[in-house]
Amino acid sequence: MIQSMTGFGKSLIQIPNKKITVELKSLNSKNFDLNARIPSQYREKELDLRNIISNSLGRGKVDLSIYVEYTGEQTSTNVNTEVVKNYMDQLRGLVNASEIELLKMAIKMPDSLKTERDEIDDEEFKDIEKAVKEALKDINSFRNDEGKALEKDLKLRITNIQNLLEEVIKIDPDRVDAVRERLRKGIAEIKEQADENRFEQEIVYYIEKFDITEEKVRLDNHLDYFQKTLNAKDSNGRKLAFISQEIGREINTIGSKSNYAPMQQLVVQMKDELEKIKEQILNVL
Structure with a gap:
């Protein structure tokens, strides 16, 4: 099951004389990037909080905000x-x-x-750690819900490409017939002027050059692999991005080799679906 990198989590704790609010926001990023806005007295514990958040969220541009409200007579x-x-x-x-x-x-x-700098004691930091972990549960739940929506859309796009590939396979014989007809007309025009053996070699080269059998097989395999990766237990946006690149390579090759307008139209539709997939994958953990 995939997980989104977009999320929001919040937690609130009440300790003697203080109410502490922890907020976490995350957006997509290639790596883990934490921006911490926390009171100065907690700065010495920032690295500990960073490790807790990194281990839970993995990747993403994360904003951590800790707000302290004094509820008793004490003030800083x-x-x-x-x-x-x-x-x-x-x-x-x-x-x-x-x-x-x-x-x-x-x-x-x-x-x-x-402003007097308060010293943070161990018990207070344990309470803050607990609040951060509660906020992490919240944000991960948000990410999972977003991931379900992403997964649904990605499966739809991949299915659309698979259906378009089936159309490509279906009309490929017509494309071959059209290429052969163009060759026949060309042969009729230059047959008397060309060397027979050389001409046959050129025809074989031409037919092989525009054959898309391997591309169709590889594209089908990549689409199937993408589906399996989507259904895997762990979310792996980088792997999905790599597979989508391979899918794009095969689609582009089919387009360049097709030399047949109806097939090129299908290729354009496949490219459109793939671009939408790539946009969504940017937000997959």
């Missing part, structure tokens, strides 16, 4: 009283204003507020 930010008083003294000499107005101006100046 305090007024820097001496600095504010100094600003007010300086401002008195510059403007004619009330104490309240001076205070409003001073409190906006640099260093008027100071």
Whole structure:
């Protein structure tokens, strides 16, 4: 079963004096790329959180956000009283204003507020780890649901290509007859001017050059392999991308060899389905 790289997960924990909210968002990416927006007191644990998230999500561009809301009397930010008083003294000499107005101006100046760096204890970090793992469960559930939708669409596209391939196989005898008819007309025009042996060699080369038997077989095998990979237990977007490249190679070769308008029209439709497949695969884990 395939899994999408797009997802969202959220978890909330309540600890003494704090409410901590963890949010995870992920988008498609070739590798694991984490952008962490977390309070400064948790920075020392960022590597541990990165490893937990990487092991769970595998690939993707991931945004981790941790929000802390103080629910008790405790606060991490305090007024820097001496600095504010100094600003007010300086401002008195510059403007004619009330104490309240001076205070409003001073409190906006640099260093008027100071943030005390809280030390994170082991128990608190365990609670944060638990919240991150809960958010990971949430985001993985989201990814699985998205993966089911992707799988359904990919199977539809592959089935469409298989049906178009059957049409190609069906009209191939007509294509061969059309090529032979063109050859016959060409022969009638230049028969008297050409060396017979040389001419026969050119005909054999021409027919072999436009034969698509191998391409039809290989394309059918690639389509079957794609289906099996979709139904595999593990999600493997890179493998599906590689198979889709091989599918595209065979479709392009059939198109270049067909030399027959009805078949080329089918090839165009196959290419259109394949492009949609490639777009979807970009989001497969």
